[in-house]
Amino acid sequence: MSFLYTTFTRRRALTVAATAVTVALAAAGCGDGGSAPALPGKPGDEKVAQSVFDAAPVASDAEIPAGSTMDMIRKRGYLNVGGSLDAPLLSQQNPVTGEIEGFDADMAKLLAKYIIGKPEVKTVTIGTQTREAMLQAKSVDAVFQTYTITTQRATQVAFAGPYLTSGLAVAVRKDETGIKSVTDLAGKTVIVGANTPAVTALPTAAPGSKQVAFATDPQAVQALLQKRGDAYVQDFTLLASGAQANPGMKVVGEPFTTEAYGIGLNREDAQFKEFVNNWLRKIQADGTWAKVWEGTLGSVVEGGAPTPPAIGSVEGS
Amino acid sequence: MDALTAHLDELGHGLVTTVHLTVVTTIGALLLGVVVATLRVCPVPLLRSVGTVYVEVLQNLPLLALLVLFVFALPTIGITFPLFTSAAIVIAAYEGAYLAEAIRAGINTVGVGQAEAARAIGLTFSQSLRYVILPQGLRAVVQPMGNICIALLMNTSLAAAVGVVELTQAANNVNLVEAQPIAVFTGAGLAYMLLALLIGRLAGTLERRWAIVR
Numbered sequence: 001m002s003f004l005y006t007t008f009t010r011r012r013a014l015t016v017a018a019t020a021v022t023v024a025l026a027a028a029g030c031g032d033g034g035s036a037p038a039l040p041g042k043p044g045d046e047k048v049a050q051s052v053f054d055a056a057p058v059a060s061d062a063e064i065p066a067g068s069t070m071d072m073i074r075k076r077g078y079l080n081v082g083g084s085l086d087a088p089l090l091s092q093q094n095p096v097t098g099e100i101e102g103f104d105a106d107m108a109k110l111l112a113k114y115i116i117g118k119p120e121v122k123t124v125t126i127g128t129q130t131r132e133a134m135l136q137a138k139s140v141d142a143v144f145q146t147y148t149i150t151t152q153r154a155t156q157v158a159f160a161g162p163y164l165t166s167g168l169a170v171a172v173r174k175d176e177t178g179i180k181s182v183t184d185l186a187g188k189t190v191i192v193g194a195n196t197p198a199v200t201a202l203p204t205a206a207p208g209s210k211q212v213a214f215a216t217d218p219q220a221v222q223a224l225l226q227k228r229g230d231a232y233v234q235d236f237t238l239l240a241s242g243a244q245a246n247p248g249m250k251v252v253g254e255p256f257t258t259e260a261y262g263i264g265l266n267r268e269d270a271q272f273k274e275f276v277n278n279w280l281r282k283i284q285a286d287g288t289w290a291k292v293w294e295g296t297l298g299s300v301v302e303g304g305a306p307t308p309p310a311i312g313s314v315e316g317s
Numbered sequence: 318m319d320a321l322t323a324h325l326d327e328l329g330h331g332l333v334t335t336v337h338l339t340v341v342t343t344i345g346a347l348l349l350g351v352v353v354a355t356l357r358v359c360p361v362p363l364l365r366s367v368g369t370v371y372v373e374v375l376q377n378l379p380l381l382a383l384l385v386l387f388v389f390a391l392p393t394i395g396i397t398f399p400l401f402t403s404a405a406i407v408i409a410a411y412e413g414a415y416l417a418e419a420i421r422a423g424i425n426t427v428g429v430g431q432a433e434a435a436r437a438i439g440l441t442f443s444q445s446l447r448y449v450i451l452p453q454g455l456r457a458v459v460q461p462m463g464n465i466c467i468a469l470l471m472n473t474s475l476a477a478a479v480g481v482v483e484l485t486q487a488a489n490n491v492n493l494v495e496a497q498p499i500a501v502f503t504g505a506g507l508a509y510m511l512l513a514l515l516i517g518r519l520a521g522t523l524e525r526r527w528a529i530v531r
Contacts, residue, residue, distance in 0.1 A: 129489060129498050153496040194477070199490050212400065212480040213490075219389065223480070226392040228400070 048295035079112035143264030154316035159262030167255025181253035191229035331487025345409030350416025375414035404476035423458035463520025
């Protein structure tokens, strides 16, 4: 379009492009600052001591028959785990060391230690939408991802455990006085994490509440502080760690549901499920389970380690 | 299949939101696209640079990053839009940059002689653009603009990340209850495909209807 255009030299085009990139980078930088730090408590607090892993049990050869899934994992030399990298206290990658820390991550390491003899875990980050498909395709050996045991899910995958129970609780902004428990949420706008049990639990627990779902926990906390909703409903331990990191937020009332988390396994492999359940009984009995709990979730929850849930006590496990 | 049929209500609401978001955003993006394309060919150097910077910035940032920035960073300086509005503004601004480039390509297909003739009979810049250049230029790029609208439809699914319950988020919610990802997301995928085919057909029809012999 030479008639409308005076010549637009290549050099100028480059300058403009460079400016655009600078602006873009600056904008992206702001974003990082805007979306609040996700690290709960004091970093380093929630680390489970190496001695716990050193003392953890290892399966005898008799428990690992040739040709079984356990045998295959032992030969491979590492355990393929489906999990998260962004769940504080449960499974979060430490940006400094690159290690994945938290209750779920440490349980995965202990299972790897039990099978292989050393805590070698390869974590595949999977979304909550793809867990069933990943297990059915055997892309991962086990899923450690606060995987709530439900009967619908149990038709697709097998659950070992439960290995942890928790519940949903309510968090509000510090200056909020009208909301004291989940029953006060009727008619309110409630922030939830996308694909969390809160999405399905809220309509029964607080009829008439309006949901706004955000993809990650830090986003949801930010949304609460920015008044995009009156309350944030999430797993109690996550909220407790969020409230510790963000003074503008507090947890009100007691947990109003009981969520039993299981280890997701392939449904066809009853032998592996039995093996994992036996391992869970073992680490519960010898106190390893309690030590891991104290080193992770225990850093934000008052009181000592709870009694671990009984294996197979939940419908679907 | 039960997983889908038992939740037609939720999925239907999601679909309506997706269509609503797509229509509103397409209109916004088209208007913005014409304005930015005009800026990029206008005779004032400053305005041309504004157009170029706009296109380069918006095209070179991921849409998800823009959405998260808009939703979470703006409230820290005291500006808060509702979530649906936020998503519509950001997607329209983003796709507007792509549409502007398509429209500029269309403008470039119009022969220089046309513009010279328009200037010769005394039309101003805006008159020649309005009566001579744009009517011909836009007709040349109906199909590419249709493709961008299809991309826009797909991109509305990113609004799920900032709390808009459109089709993808609705499918997520249904899957959470049913744990049937393959059935649920195949269903949602088919709905997206039908919408995309519809846009494609519409673009094809408009292109044939508006075709002119040059």
